[in-house]
Amino acid sequence: MNKTVNxxxxxFVLPVLLLVAFNAIVPLMTxxxxxxxxxxxxxxxxxxxxxxFEQVLKSSRFHEALGRQLFFTFTILAIEVPLGVIIAxxxxxxxxxxxxxxxxxxxxxxIPWNVVGAMWNIFGLPEIGLLGKTLNTLGFDYNYxxxxxxxxxxxxLMDVWHWTSLVVLLAYAGLVSIPDAYYQAAKIDGASSWSxxxxxxxxxxxxxxxIAILLRxxxxxxxxxxxxxxxxxxxxxxxxLLSIDLVKIALGxxxxxxxxxxxxxxxxxxxxxSWIFYTVMTRNEDQ
Amino acid sequence: MxxxxxxxxxxxxxxxxLPIYWLVSMSFKTTNEILGSFTLWPQNFTLDNYRVIFxxxxxxxxxxxxxxxxxxxxxxxxxxxxxxxYAFSRYRFLGDKxxxxxxxxxxxxxxxxxxxPFFQLYSAIxxxxxxxxxxxxxxxxxxxxxxxxxxxxxxxxPKQLDETAYVDGYSFPAFFIKIFIPTIAAGIGVxxxxxxxxxxxxxxxxxxxxxxxxxxxAATMTKTASSSGYELGLLAAAGTLTIIPGAIVIYFVRxxxxxxxxxxxx
Numbered sequence: 342m343n344k345t346v347n348x349x350x351x352x353f354v355l356p357v358l359l360l361v362a363f364n365a366i367v368p369l370m371t372x373x374x375x376x377x378x379x380x381x382x383x384x385x386x387x388x389x390x391x392x393x394f395e396q397v398l399k400s401s402r403f404h405e406a407l408g409r410q411l412f413f414t415f416t417i418l419a420i421e422v423p424l425g426v427i428i429a430x431x432x433x434x435x436x437x438x439x440x441x442x443x444x445x446x447x448x449x450x451x452i453p454w455n456v457v458g459a460m461w462n463i464f465g466l467p468e469i470g471l472l473g474k475t476l477n478t479l480g481f482d483y484n485y486x487x488x489x490x491x492x493x494x495x496x497x498l499m500d501v502w503h504w505t506s507l508v509v510l511l512a513y514a515g516l517v518s519i520p521d522a523y524y525q526a527a528k529i530d531g532a533s534s535w536s537x538x539x540x541x542x543x544x545x546x547x548x549x550x551x552i553a554i555l556l557r558x559x560x561x562x563x564x565x566x567x568x569x570x571x572x573x574x575x576x577x578x579x580x581x582l583l584s585i586d587l588v589k590i591a592l593g594x595x596x597x598x599x600x601x602x603x604x605x606x607x608x609x610x611x612x613x614x615s616w617i618f619y620t621v622m623t624r625n626e627d628q
Numbered sequence: 629m630x631x632x633x634x635x636x637x638x639x640x641x642x643x644x645x646l647p648i649y650w651l652v653s654m655s656f657k658t659t660n661e662i663l664g665s666f667t668l669w670p671q672n673f674t675l676d677n678y679r680v681i682f683x684x685x686x687x688x689x690x691x692x693x694x695x696x697x698x699x700x701x702x703x704x705x706x707x708x709x710x711x712x713x714y715a716f717s718r719y720r721f722l723g724d725k726x727x728x729x730x731x732x733x734x735x736x737x738x739x740x741x742x743x744x745p746f747f748q749l750y751s752a753i754x755x756x757x758x759x760x761x762x763x764x765x766x767x768x769x770x771x772x773x774x775x776x777x778x779x780x781x782x783x784x785x786p787k788q789l790d791e792t793a794y795v796d797g798y799s800f801p802a803f804f805i806k807i808f809i810p811t812i813a814a815g816i817g818v819x820x821x822x823x824x825x826x827x828x829x830x831x832x833x834x835x836x837x838x839x840x841x842x843x844x845x846a847a848t849m850t851k852t853a854s855s856s857g858y859e860l861g862l863l864a865a866a867g868t869l870t871i872i873p874g875a876i877v878i879y880f881v882r883x884x885x886x887x888x889x890x891x892x893x894x
Contacts, residue, residue: 365737451875451878
């Protein structure tokens, strides 16, 4: 659609701008403020330059949390995106089952995050949880409160349970927008189901998959409530992701300077990686 | 091939339902039965857990509080996003693309980063522990999403509609309210659904910004878990009840959920 140039359109955007700016800029400036100051209490602050940033960037605690965060995010993306596409391809396109599938699949998306954490916490308990009991009965030694490996397994399974449906919904939306004529043409040409997928369905899903990957990336990088209820970052520090570590430093130890510096670095990492994803995935469209 | 394609969604849905089933079945058990033995379904079926929640104000007010701030947030987010989305879909103006991207960056902001500054800001302006505080804080990530979804729906409406309305003598506000909003009703529904959903499921900000008067159900649950030992049955009943509002909302918008994002631009 060709748009007309109209500077008065700013008035339409103004309410959004004021609200979001109030919510985004004031707190962000508070964080910036803390990140460059040192305090000994009593609201007395001293300029400390970039020393907090140096401290955070050099600390092995931050490196480890960032490493765990990257591992978590890329693992769930590698599982949820292909799985979501496979399920969307297998879903019925028409008929009464479509609504049933959509409503049931969307259920996990609408459960409060702490309930998701609590639900999996109970579900995985080795003595009284369905998952834990089943695994132990089958002969696996599984106890996620003691074994880091089991904790990671539960964490990733929980996220797959919680969010794969989002990918399914998006991929499905992309699939149903493909006109029947495309499939008929492919049939006449004798295309295999793989080439239908590769040359018709995948290109049509590309845009929604970009949205899905971006949303899953941002949200999994920000994940806090579910793992903190499920494992609390434990056993030890084995599942302490970035935001859990951040809340421990900021609200637990009240180390405002390092916490603020870490917040800013954290935010910049997300911005930078989202931008890279976005550029890489939309680059081919422009050509 | 046909049989296989029927099988995959079925297995997936069973996988989705298992933890939910476990939670629901636990909510009908007594705490003794939960802790004492492993039973696949309730042996001594009880409604006591639900009775506690519906008779104790500190429990059911949690649901009321949550629903109040979620509704304020949804109305607020969608109503300010409507004109903005219209501007983005119809006009080109100075800095429009940058503004759009900046709005989306707020969707990426980790709640953990903003929790403490929000607490200080909202305490300073005196709205700490009100429904408004949580509703306002949640607009940070819901407004960008609402603008994004609505812009997609509005771009799908041909511009001729606007022009014809002006020729017929409609003023802009009359056109917007009487013609344009009914045209994109489905889009408004989808945007409202996603605002409801993300506000309903968020806990960290909601918990940080409230103490007593506006405490959300999610916070009531975490506090009960720590104060009165481990009353699993009660906790499971409370959890089960938090699923219901979402299930109702999703039933109404089931045919539009997928479209919401499909039409949106990246």
